[in-house]
Structures are given as structure tokens and as C-alpha cells.
Amino acid sequence: MASMSWFHVIFGIFLRCESTFDCSGTACSSSGHGLLQVDKAMGQQQVTTTTTTWASPYYMMRCAGTQAMTTQHMTEADYDSITLKVQGLYQSLPSTCTATECPQADWAGCVLRMAGHDFMDYKDGEGGADGCVDLTDADNSGLAECLHAGEFGISIADAYEDFCESVSLADFLVIAAEAVMTASREHVTAEDSSRSTIDFKSQFKFGRTTATTCDFAHGRLPNPENSCSAVKETFVDSMGLTWAQAAALMGVHTLGRAQVSNSGYNGWWSSALMSRKFNNDYFVSILAKGWSPEASVAGNPAKNQWKRADSGADEAALGKEMMLNTDLCLAFSMDDEGAVELDAATAAEAGCECAWGTPAAISTAITKYENGHFCGSTDIPGKDNFKLQRAICCGAEFDKVSDAVIDCGLPLKPEGPAYSSIKKFANNEDKWIKVFKGAWKIVTNNGFSLKRLRSCYS
Numbered sequence: 001m002a003s004m005s006w007f008h009v010i011f012g013i014f015l016r017c018e019s020t021f022d023c024s025g026t027a028c029s030s031s032g033h034g035l036l037q038v039d040k041a042m043g044q045q046q047v048t049t050t051t052t053t054w055a056s057p058y059y060m061m062r063c064a065g066t067q068a069m070t071t072q073h074m075t076e077a078d079y080d081s082i083t084l085k086v087q088g089l090y091q092s093l094p095s096t097c098t099a100t101e102c103p104q105a106d107w108a109g110c111v112l113r114m115a116g117h118d119f120m121d122y123k124d125g126e127g128g129a130d131g132c133v134d135l136t137d138a139d140n141s142g143l144a145e146c147l148h149a150g151e152f153g154i155s156i157a158d159a160y161e162d163f164c165e166s167v168s169l170a171d172f173l174v175i176a177a178e179a180v181m182t183a184s185r186e187h188v189t190a191e192d193s194s195r196s197t198i199d200f201k202s203q204f205k206f207g208r209t210t211a212t213t214c215d216f217a218h219g220r221l222p223n224p225e226n227s228c229s230a231v232k233e234t235f236v237d238s239m240g241l242t243w244a245q246a247a248a249l250m251g252v253h254t255l256g257r258a259q260v261s262n263s264g265y266n267g268w269w270s271s272a273l274m275s276r277k278f279n280n281d282y283f284v285s286i287l288a289k290g291w292s293p294e295a296s297v298a299g300n301p302a303k304n305q306w307k308r309a310d311s312g313a314d315e316a317a318l319g320k321e322m323m324l325n326t327d328l329c330l331a332f333s334m335d336d337e338g339a340v341e342l343d344a345a346t347a348a349e350a351g352c353e354c355a356w357g358t359p360a361a362i363s364t365a366i367t368k369y370e371n372g373h374f375c376g377s378t379d380i381p382g383k384d385n386f387k388l389q390r391a392i393c394c395g396a397e398f399d400k401v402s403d404a405v406i407d408c409g410l411p412l413k414p415e416g417p418a419y420s421s422i423k424k425f426a427n428n429e430d431k432w433i434k435v436f437k438g439a440w441k442i443v444t445n446n447g448f449s450l451k452r453l454r455s456c457y458s
């Protein structure tokens, strides 16, 4: 059905939210518990007791007029206006970070994750960056905050209301994600002007149509427990990325963190302070730190992750640093041949107690990005004293066991499916940025026929 006529039909969609909606006018805002039947054409609501299915972002936005389903025109100035508005919200948050609090990292992380959860349901021409996720799905827990409910009191719904009549929510969510990545990148370039800026605008295209429901999305988000099989299924098989592009895309985890209250996992992908900076630290962390399995996170046997185990781990000062199976599997496997995927739940019993690699592989990164540190230390014996090096990376207790076979695969030759890309991106941030931008373009454009931004309205 064409989008214009779509607005003129009366349709009923049953919603379920943590809260009730006030659907007077054309958009819903939340204010309590309940189920609604929305009549868009009449701008009326009827509370029903019907079993529900959906709470998608479209219904969470505030819009004084009629929300655009597909953006018809967009100029570079329009893109800039949205970016400035979103970045203004971001910059209104405190820029300070402690081991447990980093508001800009949390907010930017949530906005970017929102975009990721939107496009990760793409398969066989269906889904993609259509602005639709099911907010009642446990996999999307935590997204409502920065979307509309307010994380630190702020949500992107506050920005969208200025553009809602001309820009589709689907386009807006992509631009919002680009805005927070750009703002987070500015912390990196402000500290070191030799680092490259990231420009998303020049490759942005508009014209994504917002979907109000997307039942097919259920179950399509990759399960972190499923390691690189999940990465392959989602990114390589469904979304058309190469392994290098999939690895580059996962670099988004350099921003934000996991929280038990949302996903059941727990920690930052790097130090708390680093988690508000959009850089290649994700790749450096994978290879320049030692990781040990942490089974049953917060007592939940369904949630298993990896925690930093090397001499630099300092939860009290830096925050808890962790990786998911789906992160670490890109570089490491459980066995020497690369046949057994990393699995934090069973790693220890399989003799895989520490995932770490040789410092020689990332000597450039150690100098360039780590101030000479590897596994938290400037003492880097490497292969000259393998046992000592392992103790620095994996824990002092492993120095005492003469032939301890505790490594996840061979540190000198990790066999994860994207190890060579991880190594490349760790040593050279510009190479990561280039591949990341290509991957970002594919995943945000998948399924749509889009148009380039114009320099002006003609």
C-alpha cells in the first residue's frame, strides 16, 4: 500500500507496553499500563483487553503532525540539523566517567545499539533499517530508555519531534546512530589530532520506509552464547557481509557496555573511560589483553562471558572489562585447529582458561595506542619467556604450572575466523574505519532503494 493512502485508512494495531499510551493526536506517549487499539486516521484511542503483540518505536514517538513514513526529500543541511539536535542531547550529559558510571557512553551506546537491533533482522530482502524492533522482546531490553522513556532524562524522541513530519523514523534512527558515533569520535580527535575524523554524511542515503510491525524479527538477533556461528548466520549469511566487514562492524562495541538488568551480561568492552570514545580499542582490547571465561554471569547459567584476566585488570579503577563469545570468537577458538568455537560456559572444562595472543602480532598497536603496554604491563617478555608472558596475561597462578595447557588455541597462531582482520584493525585504526564505513553502508541500506542527499532543494 502506498504510504500516502496508508495514512488515510483506519487500522487497528494492538500494542503492549510497560506503560499505557496517550494516543490523542497522531503519536503515542507513555503514561501507565494497558493495551490500546490505535486509530490513526481518527486520532482516537480505545483501550481493549485483546492479547497484544507489538510495541514498536513508531508508536513511541511524539509528533505534532503526521509522522512521515518515507522521507521524500532530504538535503545535507537537513542531515546536519538532525545531527546537531541529537549531538546537543548527547553533549548535555556529563562527560565524566567513573568505573561504574559514564553517561555519555551509556546514552551513545543505547542509541547505536538501537540502530543495530533495527538492521540486524535483515534476511532475504525483509527487515533491515526500517525503524522497527519489538520493544517487548527481552533481546531489546534497555532500548526504550534512550528511544523514548529517557535515559538520564533524555531520549532521541526529544530530537525526532522536530523532524517527524518530513523524515521517516527509519532514516532518523540511522542518522542518530551516525551522530553519536561522530560525537564520540570527536573525543578521540580532540585528544590526538593525528587520528582521522569519520564522515558518514557523504555516504548517507535517505528513503527508508518505517515499518510499524515486524513479527519476522523475533529470534533473528544473534545470541551471544552462539559464538561465531551466530556472527556468520546474521552478518555473513543474512546481511551479506564478509568476515572482515563483520569484524569491523563489531567494533561498535567500543562504545557502551552490557548490564545485567538489560541483557544479563555485565561490563564494558574496555575501560569505562574508553567506552565513550569511538576508536579501534575494541580490536586492541581483544588482542592486547588476556581473557578468562566467566560462567553464569550474576548467577545465571544462560549467560556466560569473558572477563579481563591480565595484570592490568582493575575493576575498582577502570571498571569491569568483558567480552562476549561473539566478540572473542572472531580471533580465538577453543582448540589449536580453529574447529571448536569459543564457549565461555564450557571453556574451563575444555582446558581453555585464557584467550590471549602473541604481542608480536600487535607491536604497532602496543606502541601507537597502548602506550607500550601489553596485558597491562610494559614488561613484555613475549616468546623469550613464554611462561612469564602467560602469567602476565592470564594470572600469576599459571606461572607455577610448568606445562599448563590452559590456552584457548595457540597464542602464537590464533585461529578465529576473523583473526587477520582483528589484527589489522588493532594495528591500524584507519584500516578499520575504512572497512567499518563500507560495512555500515551495507547494513543500513540493505533492503531499500535509496537516494543521495542533495546540496539544496531544487
Ligand code: HEM
Binding pocket: 105, 106, 107, 108, 109, 110, 112, 113, 115, 116, 117, 120, 141, 142, 222, 223, 224, 230, 231, 234, 249, 250, 252, 253, 255, 256, 257, 258, 259, 260, 262, 263, 264, 265, 324, 326
Ligand atoms: C553478533 C552480534 C551482536 C551481539 C551478539 C551483540 C550483543 C550485545 C549485548 C549482549 C549487549 C549488552 C546490552 C546491554 O546489556 O545493555 C550489546 C550492547 C551493545 N551493542 Fe551489541 N551485539 C551485536 C552486534 C551489534 C551491532 C551490529 C551493533 C550496532 C551497530 C551493536 C551495538 C551495541 C552497542 C553500542 C552496545 C552498548 C549498549 C549500551 O551501552 O547501552 N551490537 N550488544
